Amino acid sequence: MNFSEVFKLSSLLCKFSPDGKYLASCVQYRLVVRDVNTLQILQLYTCLDQIQHIEWSADSLFILCAMYKRGLVQVWSLEQPEWHCKIDEGSAGLVASCWSPDGRHILNTTEFHLRITVWSLCTKSVSYIKYPKACLQGITFTRDGRYMALAERRDCKDYVSIFVCSDWQLLRHFDTDTQDLTGIEWAPNGCVLAVWDTCLEYKILLYSLDGRLLSAYSAYEWSLGIKSVAWSPSSQFLAVGSYDGKVRILNHVTWKMITEFGHPATINNPKIVVYKEAEKSPQLGLGCLSFPPHRAGAGPLPSSESKYEIASVPVSLQTLKPVTDRANPKIGIGMLAFSPDSYFLATRNDNIPNAVWVWDIQKLRLFAVLEQLSPVRAFQWDPQQPRLAICTGGSRLYLWSPAGCMSVQVPGEGDFAVLSLCWHLSGDSMALLSKDHFCLCFLETEAVVGTACRQLGGHT
Secondary structure, three states: OEEOOOEEOOOOOEEEOOOOOEEEEEEOOEEEEEEOOOOOEEEEEEOOOOOOEEEEOOOOOEEEEEEHHHOEEEEEEOOOOOOEEEEEOHHHOOOEEEEOOOOOEEEEEOHHHOEEEEEEOOOOOEEEEEOEOOOOEOEEEOOOOOEEEEEEEEOOEEEEEEEEOOOOEEEEEEEOOOOOOOEEEEOOOOOEEEEEOOOOOOOEEEEEOOOOEEEEEOOOOOOOOEEEEEEOOOOOEEEEEEOOOEEEEEEOOOOOEEEEEEOOOEEOOOOOEEEEEEEEOHHHOOOOOOOOOOOOOOOOOOOOEEEEEEOOOOEEOOOOOOOOOOOOOOOOEEEEEEOOOOOEEEEEEOOOOOEEEEEEOOOOEEEEEEEOOOOOOEEEEOOOOOOEEEEOOOOEEEEEEOOEEEEEEOOOOOOOOOOEEEEOOOOOEEEEEOOOEEEEEEOOOHHHHHHHHHHOOOOO
């Protein structure tokens, strides 16, 4: 495993282009575009203010930079570096900006969610969509880019409007049986729209493209409800993470629950492999993949490294006592994600913050648990294979696959605190992001990593 040099970064703004050729990063008001293979700077753009959001167009030809404080959006072209576009929302302000799937329209949401402005880069025309709802996830596009669903709020009721993205004409408009709609998400196949209610009302609704209610699901009443939702890439399963510390799996045939996964603080089943991160001193011997060979000029060696050990059951996981009389208590399933082949589901229960749970979706059972020394900040699946990358805000990167686990020290001056990460679409590399810097991690082939993991006591 190899690492690039460290580059400056602001606000964790670093994204690979959809075609995998470029890497964009921000340093305050500057946008830097690099070649992914050489990491040489291809373009350097200067914006009018500090950048708060960046987003590639779907064809990787344009990149959007949003400056919410000034109500500005600037768009840059990679093919024509002299071309650029500035959108000023003026007194209406700006709270969100995104591309349409065709990469030629920009959707800006004004302050107080008064409207969404649709700007065309081709015709320079402007259209408006009224009443967008202020919620966590109020806009979602089908994967083929044909339709957009928008959550709306008017006359104290929730609605969903479905638009045709080619001409922004309204296709369907229907009200939802929700108290306070919180999020909407298309299934990957674009056939079903999931709509879920506020955490005060456990309700998730499934609608067809023509607005028909296919099913409604509620697990319980009179308690905090849904916290997170994720579709499987195959569109066959919908995972619903709840504040009661369970994940319910709904199937795509009847939209009924087929199983629920609990997250107990003690694991007693001897068939479950529990990997515990443990600190060890360097002089005790270096594991084959504990950290990569130390580069010249990469700073002093770390005082300690870590490895995974397989714990004997019963295993008691570290728990956090939540403060339940405050908003957003640290309980329930705050993170969940399916592997690209839909075989595995990774979850985190927020009051057991150091643990990542990996579930076998084919057999509907717990497959493995990884307990870290620090709370898990983020995890993300390799786009090409069932391999999970985890970071905890420290200077290590963690990888899990069915073959086993590994802990990798990120080299660099001082401690490189990995706060977030993102995979390249090939699965051969990933960007590791800290508060002020980022670097690329280049991974070895699956065969080499699998062999090394088994040497570390991997489990199959």
